[in-house]
Every structure is written in C-alpha cells, then in structure tokens.
Amino acid sequence: MAIGQRYTEILDAAGEVFARRGYHVATTREIARAARLSLAGLYHYVGDKDELLFLVLARALDTLLQSLDQALAAARTPEARLLALIRTHLECGFTHGAALRVINRDWELLAPPRRGEVAAKRRAYIERGVRVLADVDPRGRSGDELYSAINLLLGMLNGITAGPFVRSAGDARVLAEQVGGLFLHGFLQPSAEPHDAALALFGGTHDA
Amino acid sequence: MAIGQRYTEILDAAGEVFARRGYHVATTREIARAARLSLAGLYHYVGDKDELLFLVLARALDTLLQSLDQALAAARTPEARLLALIRTHLECGFTHGAALRVINRDWELLAPPRRGEVAAKRRAYIERGVRVLADVDPRGRSGDELYSAINLLLGMLNGITAGPFVRSAGDARVLAEQVGGLFLHGFLQPSAEPHDAALALFGGTHDA
DNA sequence: GGGGTCCGTTCGAACATCCGTTCGGTCGGA
DNA sequence: TCCGACCGAACGGATGTTCGAACGGACCCC
Secondary structure (H helix, E strand, O other): OOOOHHHHHHHHHHHHHHHHHOOOOOOHHHHHHHOOOOHHHHHHHOOOHHHHHHHHHHHHHHHHHHHHHHHHHHOOOHHHHHHHHHHHHHHHHHHOHHHHHHHHHHHHHOOHHHHHHHHHHHHHHHHHHHHHHHHHOOOOOOHHHHHHHHHHHHHHHHHHHHOOOOOOHHHHHHHHHHHHHHHHHOOOOOOOOOOOOOHHHOOOOOOO | OOOOHHHHHHHHHHHHHHHHHOOOOOOHHHHHHHOOOOHHHHHHHOOOHHHHHHHHHHHHHHHHHHHHHHHHHHOOOHHHHHHHHHHHHHHHHHHOHHHHHHHHHHHHHOOHHHHHHHHHHHHHHHHHHHHHHHHHOOOOOOHHHHHHHHHHHHHHHHHHHHOOOOOOHHHHHHHHHHHHHHHHHOOOOOOOOOOOOOHHHOOOOOOO
C-alpha cells in the first residue's frame, strides 16, 4: 500500500471534522475545506462519504490495537497488563481523542458491508481485554462473565474520554492508576494510594 | 398542563424513532408515520424537530429523576441506596431504553437554549448520584472525586444499556447487584455471591 | 532539444434528491 | 359559524455526488 501522504492528510482532516461535528452534521464540503481541497478534489481521492468514515474508523482501530499490543508486551505481571490496557485506552482517547470519539458514536452509521469489518476489529480489541481480565481474575469467571466485565470497564473509560475532560497525555498515566484501582479493588477500598487529587483532574459532563 | 393524550402518543413515537435511528437519520416524515399522522398534522402539534427532541429528552429525564427519588426514599442503608440508583438506571434503560439511548447520544444536538435546560436536568441527576456515593464512601473523598466516581459508574451503566443486551425488567434487579458488587468491592473481590450466572445474561457489542 | 501526449491532480459549476417547514384548505363537532 | 384537528401539495435550502475542463509534470519520438 504505502498510501500517499496527501491521502493520510485527508483522513486526518476527515477524522477531526467527524469527531467535532458528528458524521451527519459534518458535510463533505467542510471536510474538503479542512483538507485544503475543493469538493470535487476530495472526491478524486475518495468514492463516498461512507468510505471516508470507514477509512477513519479502520485506521483508528488499527493504531489502537497496535498500541495495545505494544503496551501489553512490555508489561510483566497480569495486573500491570490491565493497567497498560487502561492507560493505552485513555492515551488514545486523549491524543487521538477525535478518532476514538468517532468510533464510539458513529460506527453504527456505516453501511452494512463495511460495518462488519469495523465490528471485527472492535471484537478483536475486546478479545484482548477478555484475556487480560482472565489473567487477573482470582476466581475462575466464565468467558461470558469476563466479556461483561470488560464491557463495564470500557464503559467507564469511554465515559471519561467522551466527556470534556483534560486531554493531556501526561494525565493518562496517573488517571489509569486511579481507574484501575477503582475497578480492581472497588469504591469501598479504604485508602489505596495517598495521591488522591488525581481523580479530581477530570470533571463532569457539562454543556456549552 | 395535563397534556393531551395524543400529544404523549406523538412523543412516544418520536422517542422510539429517535432511539432507533438517531436524531439526524430520523426524518419528520418517519416520526409522523409512526404517530399515525400526516406530516403537516405532526407540525400542528409541534413547532420544530428540535423541539420534538427537547420534549422527548425532557420527559425521559423527568421520569428518570422521579423514579430515582422514589427508589432512594424507599431504601434504608446507604449501600441499599446505591443499589437502588443502579437498579433504577438499569430499569429505565431497559423499559424506556429508547429514551435513555437518545439522552446519551443525541442530547448534544439540541440547539443551545434548550440544551441548557436538559443539561440542568442531567446535572440534577448526577447530583443525586454524588450524594449517594458520599454516603457509602468510607474515606472522605472530595466533591470532585465523588463527581468523577459517579461518572465512572454511569459510564458502566450506560455501556450496558447502550448495547443490545437483554431488556427484561426482571434482569435489572439481579444485574444491579452484580454491577453494584463490582463497583463497590472491585473485580478482585474473591467471591461475593454464588449466583454468578447473572452477569452472563447480557452479551457484548455486536453488529448486524 | 522540442513538440506532442498522456495522466494524476485539482477545480468551478451544476444536478438530483431529500428534508424541514409552510400554506391553503377540508372535515366535524360545539 | 367558529375552531381545533388534520391533510395534500408544494417551497426553499442544503447536501452528496458528478461532469467537463484546466493545469502541470513525466515520458516518448523525432
């Protein structure tokens, strides 16, 4: 492949616009302008608005999966692997927040043939999560239970990255520890770490 | 007020269509058809598509808040109150799943004046959650920490109700216990209850 | 080296369609 | 006769998409 540089620029622009405005509010004209291209020029590179969304989603999921595998390989203990998963997810949510937001909100808008492909990548990602959870699980939970648990965890993480929180990548590390601690030991855990100001870093779900 | 019955029928239809298709994909013609009304007939009752979304959201949030207050008043211990919150949220997500889905996905699409009103209701709901969490908190967490924690919890719950899980209201009770247990005691908790098949009730995030 | 020609890139302008919204009018009961 | 409920038909605008053409460098043949 080794796709042209112009091509990736267009995908970057499209991803940014999709994330900021949502698939249906974003117009092809707006995307073309963001890519510094005329409308017809955009259609020279891409056949369809749907294809544009697909490319953005596929690329984002690929880098997310790649980052995850890299982080998992570097971690030693099962617990560290879980922390790595959480941190990677948050980091991707902060740095490429644009793309991740599109993934969670707009991927169902894809036309069926391409949606299946994106769904497969999503499943692969969740599959990784299940294996990580299985390793830290003290009691032998069933696959379905682990599947549910990882969905709960991802729900928490997406709740963080979806809202207008802090977006510094530096926060991801300390934030991951907090979230991981809560997930592993629960809200009732007496007092895990003394650096408790971190959870206060991100706020709530506000409006404009 | 005591709004006419036809009016609430229209809101029901609109909420169902919004939930199934999303705000921008749903057309006023589709909503009119679902309400067994002509297009112009729909506009006799409602001035705007935006107003329609607002009414759906406002009504859903009102019933959610009302159900929550009712459940909270009936619960005795702080822990029971947290369970009640979780169960109410899940029940609303299952029975009126349509509306809740709209709340989490489409409320940002409202035009600014009405969006503020909905945001206020949202904040009121979260405020309830913060107070509930404050009561079960063993260490004295700050308001911001509690705020973050309730957002994490709601993220989990929305992750459940957003996906294509089981929608029977009977599941909500046992599911709430499972989720509540996980949130309070953590994933590492050795073995809380023996009835572990419940978490397996709901599946993952699939496609069509 | 020069003229000709292809081809990738880019554009302005339009086309077709769909969607939110409105207008004028009909019908039936008070 | 009035009035609210309801409808068929249209209007205006926005949006995804396409068409035909211009520009410019690469390559070829003489």
